[in-house]
Amino acid sequence: MRHEIVASGVKVEERAGLFDDSAQQDYRVMRGREEQPKEYRMTRWRMEHAVHGFGFAVGPFEPHREPWPEKEDPVTVEFFGLGDDTVYVKSDFVAAEMINSLNYFQRLFGKYPYERLGTVYHPRRFGQGLASLLLLPKADRESKYTFSFIAHEAAHQWWGNIVCCRSYRDQWLSEGFSEYSGVLYTGLRDSKKSERELIRYLRDSLKVHPRGSTQRMYEIAPLVLGNRSITRKTPGAYFYLAYHKGALVLRMLHFLFTDPASGEGQPFFDMLSDFVDQHRGGWATTESFIQVANERFPESALGERYGFPDLNWFFRQWVYETYLPTYRLEYRLVGQKDGSVVVEGHVLQEDAPEYWLMPLPLVFGFGGDAIAHTTVIAHGPKAPFRLQLPRRPKKVELDPDHWVLSAETSTGKLR
Ligand SMILES: [Zn+2]
Incomplete structure (x- = not known):
């Protein structure tokens, strides 16, 4: 069976052949084994951009390619499935969601810098968004959960790769921002009703008691504690806090940067794309995000109306504390x-x-x-x-x- 190797970046070389290892061959003859020489497949990939991690996958993949038409430099979107779309994953569905996500997020958060985006099927129950390479489980049924899940992974191109997080204290910038990006995408791709239902689910999840804990999820740790919120009694806390509360805190900023009279939310997305531009190919911290938000907030409609000089009060409450009023x-x-x-x-x-x-x-x-x-x-x-x-x-x-x-x-x- 032919195996494909898929990695981050752009493939610049591919070779295949038989291992020419005469020492191994002599050993086999000496031991009286008559093994066939092993086949090998070698690919070389180049990543032109600074990224914090590099991923690859090997498997019996069948590629499905679609161009993502952009005027200056065309990007190819590829889905590497397992062939039979009726049994495995509908390749054209996933590829279309990738293209829709890239279109939407590029408009909101700024330019997608990589030459391609590859998505690989993997038989686990989670997704992974590496630079120009996503790993996705079977996710091809039209539902609000699928739309938001795929878009979450696609949004990691911006949150986690184009802008990386410096430490566990900043991880909510990657997971919370990707989660909220997925919710926004679902509101457009599916319906406002689906968006509202996802918001309700995120809100409700913060009020549950982890099994064996007397605290409720939101009380366990502030956002900046990142994965240190995971203990034997609170194994799921990191997920609920970084992903769900992180998304809802970003959504509150969406509200604070929106003009309540006109409903114009563009200043929120301008702030986010400014944040991306200031950290492109580098590290962001919670504090460097606060700085970008602080610079822009006084000019927003609510900043002017209430005369807030900054958002330090907001971040102190929602990022460094654990209350839920x-x-x-x-x-x-x-x-x-x-x-x-x-x-x-x-x-x-x-x-x-x-x-x-x-x-x-x-x-x-x-x-x-x-x-x-x-x-x-x-x-x-x-x-x-x-x-x-x-x-x-x-x-x-x-x-x-x-x-x-x-x-x-x-x-x-x-x-
Ligand atoms: Zn994620």
């Missing part, structure tokens, strides 16, 4: 003589220290498609607010899309 907005509507309406009340914050601070989205529905977005600040156990609206809203809801991580978020009327 509960938010509740209580409000009343007061009609004014000119026909306008004042919305007043407070935001309650539980299970967080006094200093805990967080802006949250507040959404008003006026019937039909008429919706207005603004934000309120939670600060300490009870923070008052007062807003004026041109007319009476039919619906008032605190963070209905769960942009802000919490144990629970709810809205109620004051009597």
Whole structure:
């Protein structure tokens, strides 16, 4: 059976033949064995870019190649399956998801630098995203889990390879960012409903008790503890924290960099592609990411509105601490003589220290498609607010899309 060798980078040489090892041959004759000389296959690969790791796979693979059309330098996307697509993996499905992912992430995070992207089937139950080489298990059934899983691995080209992490304390930049990239991709590729369901799953997973532990997942360790959160009692903590909480913390930054009035989130992606550019082919740390976010935040709509000079308060709370607050907005509507309406009340914050601070989205529905977005600040156990609206809203809801991580978020009327 012919075996293929697939590796990171570009193949520059391939040779095959029989081992010419006369010493071995003499040994075999001496021992009276009549073995056939062994076949060999040798390939040489070149990686033009600085990467922290290099991977390869050997197996009876059958390549499926598709060009990823880019104007200046075409990139080939390859899937190395095991042949029969009806039994093994649908090659054209995986190749199409790779191309869609590359298109989307390149637009969001900046240029894909490698000459090709190879994906290899491997018979394990996890994926691996090495520079220009992905290892994927059987993942070819259309579902939100498959879309987000494949896109997670593809996003590792940016998070983990183009930008590498310096230590375990920075690993959430790779896994959390890839996880959130997969969620965003699923929202576009599949549906907004699938995106919402994935977010709910990530949020709920942080509230479970690992078996044998009295703590809940979010309490076990802050994000920066990385894989040191794994203990005999909490074997899954690293996965839930770096992947799930990491994704949800990045999503909160997505909210903080978005203009609540227009819904324009481009400043978030500009910040991320700036982060990629500043670390291309090098190491990033949690602190170097904070620096990029800090430089850009004061110019964002919410940065200007609240006059925050930086995001240090945000990162201290969500990356270096372990709290998971509960938010509740209580409000009343007061009609004014000119026909306008004042919305007043407070935001309650539980299970967080006094200093805990967080802006949250507040959404008003006026019937039909008429919706207005603004934000309120939670600060300490009870923070008052007062807003004026041109007319009476039919619906008032605190963070209905769960942009802000919490144990629970709810809205109620004051009597
Ligand atoms: Zn990953």
